Every structure is written in structure tokens, then in C-alpha cells.
Amino acid sequence: MITIENLTKYYGSNRAVNDISFTINDNEILGFLGPNGAGKSTTMNMIAGYLPMSGGKVTICGDDITENPVKAKRNIGYLPEIPPVYPDMKVREYLDFCAGLKGIKGKEKKSEMERVMALLKIADVQHKLIRNLSKGYKQRVGFAQALLGNPKFLILDEPTVGLDPNQVVEVRSIIKDLKKEHSVIFSSHILSEVSAVCDRVVIINKGDIRAIDTIENLEKSFNDSSVLHVKCAGSKAAAAAIIGVTEGVAEIMEAVDEGNNITSFTVKLSGNAEQTQEKLMADCLKNQVTVLEIYTDKPNLEKVFTELINRPVQKKSMDELLNEIVPEKTDSTENEDAESEEKEENE
Amino acid sequence: MFPIYKKELQSFFYTPFAYAIAALFMLLFTYIFGVAIGGMDSSNTLKFSFTEIFYNVTLYFIFLLPILTMRTFADERKFGTEVLLMTSPVSVLKIVIAKFLANMTVYIFMLAGTLVYPIITAINGEVVISQLICAYIGIFSWGMMFITLGMLISSFTENSSIAAIIGEIIMFGVLFLDDFANTAFISQYPKLQSVLYAFAAQPRFAYFSQGFIRLSDLVFFASATIVFLVWTYISIEKRRWKRG
Numbered sequence: 001m002i003t004i005e006n007l008t009k010y011y012g013s014n015r016a017v018n019d020i021s022f023t024i025n026d027n028e029i030l031g032f033l034g035p036n037g038a039g040k041s042t043t044m045n046m047i048a049g050y051l052p053m054s055g056g057k058v059t060i061c062g063d064d065i066t067e068n069p070v071k072a073k074r075n076i077g078y079l080p081e082i083p084p085v086y087p088d089m090k091v092r093e094y095l096d097f098c099a100g101l102k103g104i105k106g107k108e109k110k111s112e113m114e115r116v117m118a119l120l121k122i123a124d125v126q127h128k129l130i131r132n133l134s135k136g137y138k139q140r141v142g143f144a145q146a147l148l149g150n151p152k153f154l155i156l157d158e159p160t161v162g163l164d165p166n167q168v169v170e171v172r173s174i175i176k177d178l179k180k181e182h183s184v185i186f187s188s189h190i191l192s193e194v195s196a197v198c199d200r201v202v203i204i205n206k207g208d209i210r211a212i213d214t215i216e217n218l219e220k221s222f223n224d225s226s227v228l229h230v231k232c233a234g235s236k237a238a239a240a241a242i243i244g245v246t247e248g249v250a251e252i253m254e255a256v257d258e259g260n261n262i263t264s265f266t267v268k269l270s271g272n273a274e275q276t277q278e279k280l281m282a283d284c285l286k287n288q289v290t291v292l293e294i295y296t297d298k299p300n301l302e303k304v305f306t307e308l309i310n311r312p313v314q315k316k317s318m319d320e321l322l323n324e325i326v327p328e329k330t331d332s333t334e335n336e337d338a339e340s341e342e343k344e345e346n347e
Numbered sequence: 348m349f350p351i352y353k354k355e356l357q358s359f360f361y362t363p364f365a366y367a368i369a370a371l372f373m374l375l376f377t378y379i380f381g382v383a384i385g386g387m388d389s390s391n392t393l394k395f396s397f398t399e400i401f402y403n404v405t406l407y408f409i410f411l412l413p414i415l416t417m418r419t420f421a422d423e424r425k426f427g428t429e430v431l432l433m434t435s436p437v438s439v440l441k442i443v444i445a446k447f448l449a450n451m452t453v454y455i456f457m458l459a460g461t462l463v464y465p466i467i468t469a470i471n472g473e474v475v476i477s478q479l480i481c482a483y484i485g486i487f488s489w490g491m492m493f494i495t496l497g498m499l500i501s502s503f504t505e506n507s508s509i510a511a512i513i514g515e516i517i518m519f520g521v522l523f524l525d526d527f528a529n530t531a532f533i534s535q536y537p538k539l540q541s542v543l544y545a546f547a548a549q550p551r552f553a554y555f556s557q558g559f560i561r562l563s564d565l566v567f568f569a570s571a572t573i574v575f576l577v578w579t580y581i582s583i584e585k586r587r588w589k590r591g
Contacts, residue, residue, distance in 0.1 A: 048434045052588050073436040084431035088358060100350025101435040145431070 001025055002047065002153055002183070007056035009042050009207075016042045018207040019056070024153065024183050029175065031198030031215075032187035035309060039207040040187045041081055044157050047185065048078040060153065074102070077151040081158055083142025087131035091122060091141055094130060095148065102149040116144040119174060135162040143171070147178075154184045160193060172197050191302050203308050210308040218304045227253075228267045228277060231293035232284065236263045239289045243267060246283050248276030262292065348441040351432070355449030358418075368415055369457045375407040376400070380464050398482035400464075402556040405489065405549070409522050412490065413514030415453060416497025417507040419446050420583065424505035433587070443498070443580050450494050458486065478558035485555020488568035489548060493518055495575035502582045525549050 002024040009017040017039045024030050034040050045051040047058050049065045049072065058065040063072035086094060095116065099109045117123040120140045125133060130141060139162055146154055156175070160168045175197055178184055188194050194201055195215050203210040203218075211218060228249075232239040236257060244252060248271030256264045269276050273296050284291045359365040379400050423429040432442050465474050496518060501510040525547035527533065533540050544550070548571075551564040 045430075048430075050430050050433045050587070070436045070438060073434060076434065078430070078434045080427065080430045082427040084426070084428040086354075086358075086426060086428055088362060089354075093357065097350055097354045098431070098435075100353070101432070101437060103436060 001061065002185075003057075003059040004043075004047065005057045005059075007043065007046060007058065008054050009039070009046060009051065010054040016207050017046070017053075020204070020207075020209045021056075022202055022209065022212050024185055026152075026183055027179055027181075028200065029179055029184045029186060029198045031194040031201040032185060032204065033189065033191070033194055033201050033305065034187075034204040035189060038205045040204060041157055043204070044078075044155050044185065044187060045080070048076055048080075048155050049073050050078075050080075074149075075152045076155060077146035077148070077153070078155045079142050079146040079157060079159055081161070083138050084145070085130045085138055085141055087129070089130055090127055091117075091130060091133070092126040094141065095126075095144060098145040099148050102151075104149050112148055112150070116147045119147065120144045121170070136164060136167050139163060140167075140171075143174075150181065152182060154178060154182050154186075156184060156186045158187055158189075160188070160190070168193070191305055203305065205309045210311070211304075221304075226269050226273070227297050228269055228273065228280075229293070229295050229297070230265045230267060230280065230291060231258075231262065232265065233260075233262050233290040233292055234288070235261070238287065239263055239265070239284070242283050242287050242289055243280060246276065246280045248272065248279060348437065348445045351437065351442055351445035352449050352452075355419075355446055356452060359449070359453050365453050365456060368411060368453070369460055372408070372411055372457045373460050375411075376404055376461050376464065379403050379407075398478050398556045398558065401482045401486050402553060405486075405522065405552065408490070409493070409518045410515060411457075412493045413497050413500070413511045413518060416450055416494055416501055417511035417514060418501065419450065419498045420502040420579075421505050421507040421510045425507070439583055440580050443576055443583070447495060447498060447576060450498065451491065454490050454494060455487075458483065458490075475558070481558045481560055482556050484560060485552050485564075488565060488572075489552045489555075492548060492568050492571040492575070493521075495572045495579065496521070499575050499579045499582060502579050502586075521546075521548060523549075 004023065005021050007017055007020050008015070020043065022030075032040050032044070042051065046053045047060075047065070049058075049069050052066065058072075060072040060075050063075075065072045086097075089097070092113070095113045096109070099112055104112055114123075117126060120143055122137065122140050122144060125137055130138060133141065139159065143156070143159055146156065159175070160171050163171060172193065175184055175186060179199075186194075186198060198215065200212065200214050201218065202212045213221075230243060236255065240252060240255060240263075243249060243265055248269055250268045250270040252265055253268050254264075254266040258264055277294055277296070281291055281294065383400055383403075420429075423432065433439070465479055468474050497510075497514045500514045500517065501507070504510050504513070524543055528540050528543035528547060533543065548568075551561075551567055554561055554564055
């Protein structure tokens with residue numbers, strides 16, 4: 001397990017990562033989502049032990065990365081944003097060097113190299129100079145390097161950038177397979193990728209964590225069920241009349257004629273979406289209006305992402321900050337806390 | 348540590364780099380050797396002293412050493428491979444030492460080529476072996492100091508050409524430190540002069556090429572080497588902390 005506690009990074013006076021905490025469980029793929037410049041790479045560099053942190057703590061399998069770096073780094077395979085390859089080396093030489101760096105020796109080294117080359121399908125270029133490889137191959141060579149020695153944790157910073165669509169699919173399936181033996185932290189700004197691969201996501205913007213949850217939960221929490229889409233065959237006026245009077249419907253927002261006697265309605269709901277949907281179906285059936293399609297707005301990660309990113313950070317008031325510092329709380333401040341929490345929830 | 352050493356050696360010897368730099372060094376050495384032999388007067392055989400060639404050769408050597416060391420850390424940064432080294436379970440100090448040893452190996456390779464000349468001299472004349480050994484110990488320690496200085500400069504930048512140019516300027520300055528200390532201007536300030544003189548490497552090297560091994564000179568070169576190595580380590584660590 002990797003534990004990240006109150007991780008903070010300043011570049012001069014500029015705060016790149018602000019007091020973030022989360023954990024990576026065993027056999028889990030954790031997505032790290034955020035727009036460019038959100039602090040993803042900085043955080044990953046800190047977890048991998050490349051950049052020292054300004055504050056906080058990263059513990060890898062119980063070893064603190066700053067106090068016990070050599071031991072902690074043994075459990076990590078890291079693929080940075082730019083694959084760290086030597087252009088003047090051949091692929092095989094490079095992997096041999098990386099295996100040596102990780103302390104893999106003798107027969108094990110050879111079998112490890114064969115394993116990762118087979119896994120990433122780079123065996124056919126093993127005698128080529130890295131400088132002559134395409135971007136996709138370089139990326140895969142970098143990925144292979146991270147896998148050497150079977151480290152428990154893999155930190156992959158945008159592993160699919162620069163790959164062609166076929167390779168992207170391949171790499172994604174490799175990452176999914178890795179879950180059996182490894183935990184993966186995987187950053188991306190491609191949402192479809194994250195939703196296809198990850199178990200949990202951390203959404204980060206401007207150095208702050210905006211959300212940590214499973215994709216399903218995130219989508220559920222942002223599910224907009226107040227709008228219903230209905231597609232009917234038959235007379236537009238008749239359908240509108242039925243829909244308009246159904247219990248739970250507030251108003252018909254839009255009615256688009258699609259030709260062939262088919263109309264699409266967008267309906268605003270006042271009541272429970274599922275019940276209204278059932279009632280509406282029943283009413284239509286009774287009045288011989290055929291319902292071709294009926295659905296509420298489907299949740300999607302993109303919407304969740306934009307909402308979370310654009311939502312202003314909930315700033316703590318001075319009182320709240322003071323309460324955090326002072327350990328003993330009086331009854332009145334507790335009440336205030338509860339009130340402010342309520343307010344936040346309402347927002 | 349060994350894999351890094353091996354990788355560095357590969358980057359020198361699998362490419363024409365080590366051979367080219369050794370060839371250039373041999374060319375310069377041959378030139379000085381030839382001039383010394385050619386200028387020898389038959390009436391005064393003492394005029395040709397083999398070990399003095401070493402002293403003269405340092406002036407040319409100073410242009411080659413920064414070329415040897417320029418890539419040490421600059422290229423790691425340029426290609427982004429520094430991340431690989433820093434996130435591997437190898438400490439920064441070990442990385443610095445491995446790279447130092449690799450540079451020294453190439454340096455020894457370059458020096459080994461010059462053994463041809465004492466052999467030629469021995470065939471046609473007489474070589475004072477003890478003095479020759481002194482000279483080699485001297486140039487070895489002298490080079491060790493300048494190589495670590497070059498590595499330090501390479502750790503400051505990610506452009507290897509800049510590392511080479513700055514290295515040449517600084518090493519040239521160090522080479523002529525004693526001449527500078529002897530100028531009339533500096534002589535006005537005896538204390539400053541003695542301080543500058545204490546840091547001058549050339550007079551110490553001159554003792555070696557004359558056949559003296561003095562403990563103080565050995566300590567000077569060894570401590571300078573250690574200081575530059577530690578400074579290199581600090582420079583790398585410092586940049587990691589500052590890095591934006």
C-alpha cells in the first residue's frame with residue numbers, strides 16, 4: 001500500500017501541490033485525472049522519489065521515501081511523462097542497464113528482460129538503437145523498463161500519449177492485466193481512458209484534490225435525473241397532451257418533430273424520475289401512443305470532470321482554521337461546524 | 348553502482364568518442380615529444396627530459412578534459428534520463444562515484460597510450476624509471492582533480508557544449524592561477540598572493556614531473572577531488588529541491 005499524507009510542493013512561492021492525501025491499495029488501478037498543469041506529474045515525481053516534497057509524507061509498503069529511499073524505490077516502477085531512454089543505446093542494452101540498476105542479476109535478469117519485451121511486444125526491435133525508434137516504441141521501451149523486476153507499484157505518467165489508436169488499446173489492456181499482480185497509479189487527461197481502465201479516480205486541479213471515488217459513484221453523484229427524454233410515434237399533439245398531464249412532469253421543455261410522425265420530447269421533471277417514467281409509459285400505452293425511446297440524461301465522466309474542475313475550491317473560514325488548530329472544541333463551535341457543513345452540502 | 352559504470356563506459360567505448368579523444372591527445376603528445384626531440388642539442392643531452400613533456404602537455408590537456416566530462420550529467424538532464432537514475436534504488440552519491448570512475452577509466456586509457464614514448468626513448472636512450480613513475484602519478488592525480496571539476500560543471504547545465512566551454516574557461520583559470528599570483532599587481536598584496544598560490548595546481552604538478560612525490564601535493568589533489576565530488580553531489584541534490 002502507498003500512503004500519501006498531506007503532500008505539498010512549492011516551486012518558489014508558487015504552490016504546485018497543496019496538502020493532498022490519499023492511499024493506493026494493493027491490486028488497484030488508481031486514475032489520476034486533471035487538466036494540464038494540475039500538479040499530476042509533480043505529485044507522481046514526488047511519489048516516485050524524484051522530487052523532494054516541501055511537506056508531507058509518502059510511505060511505500062511502510063518505507064518512507066525520504067527516510068529510506070533505496071528500500072522504498074525497490075517497490076516502484078516509474079514511467080515518467082517523457083520516457084527516460086538513452087538514444088545511443090540499443091533496446092536490449094538499455095533494458096539490461098535498467099535491470100542492473102534495479103539490482104536484478106544473472107539468469108533472472110535475462111528472463112525478466114525476455115518477459116517485459118514479450119509483454120510490450122518490443123522483442124523485434126531489441127537490437128535497434130533507441131534513437132531510431134518511433135515515439136510509440138520509445139514509450140513502450142520506457143514502459144518495459146518500469147516493469148523490470150516486477151515492482152509492486154507502477155507509476156505511469158500519461159503512458160498512452162503519442163501512441164496510435166491500436167497501441168493505445170494494447171497498452172490499456174496491458175495495464176488492466178497488470179492489476180493481478182501490481183497496483184497502478186496512472187495519470188491521464190483522457191477521460192475515456194480513465195473510465196475504461198481505472199477502479200478509482202483522483203481528480204486534481206491546481207494542486208487540490210477535487211474528488212476521490214470510484215467512477216460509478218462519481219457519475220451517480222452528478223447524475224442529472226431531472227430531465228427525461230421521450231421519443232414517441234403518433235400524433236404530436238396527442239402525445240404532448242398525455243405527457244403534459246402525467247404526474248411528476250413539470251413541463252415540456254422541447255418538442256422536436258423528427259419526421260415520419262415521430263416526435264422527441266425533452267421533459268422537465270418535478271418528481272422521482274423512475275416513477276414518472278413508469279407512469280408515463282403506462283399512460284402512453286393506454287392512449288395508444290407508442291413510446292420508442294425513453295431515458296434520463298446519462299451520467300458521464302466528462303460532465304463530472306468539468307463540474308469538479310470548475311467548481312471553486314471551498315475555502316475555509318478563519319474560524320474553521322482556528323478550530324482545526326485548537327484541539328479542544330467548545331459546543332458552540334461544533335454547532336457552527338455542523339452548520340457550515342450543511343451549507344456546503346446544500347451548495 | 349556497477350551498472351552505471353558499465354553504461355558510462357559503453358557510451359565512451361561503443362561510440363568513437365573515447366578513441367577520438369585519445370587519438371587527439373596522442374597527436375598533441377606526439378607533437379610535443381617531436382618538438383622536444385627535434386630541439387635536442389647533441390652537445391647538451393640533458394636538455395631533453397621526458398617527464399617535462401608531461402608538464403608542457405597539460406596546457407593542451409586542459410582543452411580535452413572538459414570534452415571528456417561535458418556529457419556526464421548534462422546529457423542525463425537533456426534526455427530526461429536523470430529521472431531514471433534518481434528513481435532507481437541507487438543513491439545519488441553512488442551515481443556520482445560511478446560516473447567519476449568511468450571518466451577516470453577513459454583518462455587512464457588516454458594516458459596508457461603515452462607509454463609508447465618512454466618505450467621509444469628507452470630503446471634509443473635512457474629512461475629514469477623512478478622519475479617516470481613520479482610523472483605518471485602526478486598527471487594521474489592532476490587529471491583526477493580536473494575531471495571532478497569538469498563533472499561539477501556538467502552538473503550545472505543541461506547543455507553539454509556549454510559545460511565544455513565553461514569548463515575550459517574555469518580550468519584555464521586554475522591552470523594559470525600561479526602565473527596570475529606572480530603578477531606585479533597581485534604581488535602588492537602578499538596575503539592574497541599566498542592564498543592564490545595555495546590553490547595553484549601547476550607548481551604542485553611541477554614537483555611530480557621533476558621526480559618528487561610530496562605528501563602535501565598528493566593530499567592537495569586528493570582533497571580537491573573529494574571536494575569537487577561532494578560539490579557535484581550537492582549540486583545535483585540542490586537542483587532537485589529547487590527544480591521547477
